[in-house]
Amino acid sequence: MVLLIKDEYPEKLFQENGKRLDGRDKKELRPIKMEVDVLKNADGSAYIEWGNNKIFAAVFGPREVHPHHLSKPDKGILRVFYRMATYSVFDRKRPAPGRREKEISMIIADCLEPVLFLELYPGTAFEIFIQVIDADGGTRCASTTVASLALADAGIPMKSLVTALAVGKIDGELVVDLSGIEDKAGEADLPIAITWFNDEISLLQFDGEMDLSELDTVLKDAKEAAKKIYEIQVNTLKNKYISIQNNIEKEKGGED
Amino acid sequence: MEEEEQITQEDDEFEDEETSRELVVPGEVLTEEVQDFIPGRGTIFNKDKTKIISLHIGLKNINKNYINVIPLRGIYTPQPGDKIIAIVVDKNPVKYKCDINAKDFAQLKPRNTVKRMKSRMGKRNYEQDDLSTEKFDIGDILIVKVLSADRLNKPELTTIGKYLGKKNGGIVISIDPPKIPRLIGRNGSMIKMLKNLTKCNIFVTQNGRVWIKGDNIAYERLLIEAIYKIEREAHTTGLTDRMQLFIENEKKNRGIE
CATH class of the missing domain: 2.40.50.100 (RNA polymerase II/Efflux pump adaptor protein, barrel-sandwich hybrid domain)
Incomplete structure (x- = not known):
């Protein structure tokens, strides 16, 4: 079988002028756009465009658990279903959920659980359905970010929002927000999720090689970058209501 | 009526x-x-x-x-004493299963649907005690009172009481439960205004369901639109006045009254 485009990585991940392949600086994020309340039938929903990633999240619950044996008598459970569309990556992805999807579903559930009050809803389940329409590196971080937004939109009591992003090392330089190609060809990749309640780290995965001193620096960078994403999350949630208020005031002004 | x-x-x-x-x-x-x-x-x-x-x-x-x-968003948590609208979704000989828009389905037992008479001369009036689930059908809309509710057990309902029981006719619409206080308004100001202007009967319940019945389908449609508008703009100021203006304008535009 002939592959139309060779799956080769570029030799250098930096341009001659010091910028990255997509023209970003080392600590610059990809453009992020978020939206809430995009799906009518879900209790809460959100959509994110993070660079080339396009992801939907829908929240249902609290509701009955099926199969029933998964329910716990003393607390509710959080179930996450992370799925990728067949056309979301370059080679067609087989639609059956594989090892990778199950792992990502689990880590997203684990990193969102500390902010929820599951003990208030015994015997029930919260379910988050995440559908990746387009993938280009860092989907697990983007999914976590959008899932927490959908939970907040559903009106579920939460201690705080959760923000996630990937940091890493490419060509010996520490960078923020790895894209798909940097993720594969780079030296180290470190997805990290932060809950803003007490500023705790909720997820930390690591893949590659890095010094301990570099790890400290990169964690600091991650927190700074996460603050920028958090602001977008807060503004997205508030804008849904503020825009209605503004429209009314505009109409009023028009009448006068 | x-x-x-x-x-x-x-x-x-x-x-x-x-x-x-x-x-x-x-x-x-x-x-x-x-x-x-x-x-x-x-x-x-x-x-x-x-x-x-x-x-x-x-x-x-x-x-x-x-x-x-x-x-501004959230789910309904049943409290004992709430009067709510329930939909019968299933029944068996000993109980009805009702959807009350909460995390659990509620149950309505037949003994809570018939008024027990006091035993006369030590004899029970067995004809009154019809303890089977023949009274309501699946899909019926009931106005019920919550007898007991906590976070562990299923809520229990009753249809004994004033204005409770099966509703015939009318339309039931659902809105977000946290926005119900806004639909009622301070001391019922909003609901009184809606009632006077659209000449409809309205029954608002805490679980986010609203039962409406009017003489005229045109009024009912206007009222439904108004309720959805209140839900959407619940967080804004001066809503009652704006809704009054909206309904009066729409009445003129639609040529009703």
């Missing part, structure tokens, strides 16, 4: 004098002056008790020294 009872005991929280129009999101710091304030509904201390933090997306509200957050 019989006059429906209004449920107006809930005050309009959205229009309290001290309710600021400040929107907050989960995790947002409401205040750092923990000596002066106590966390109320929808709020929590952080770990070191140096900040008070919001749990919902909602409006910040200060009542005496309590800080509350009035949620």
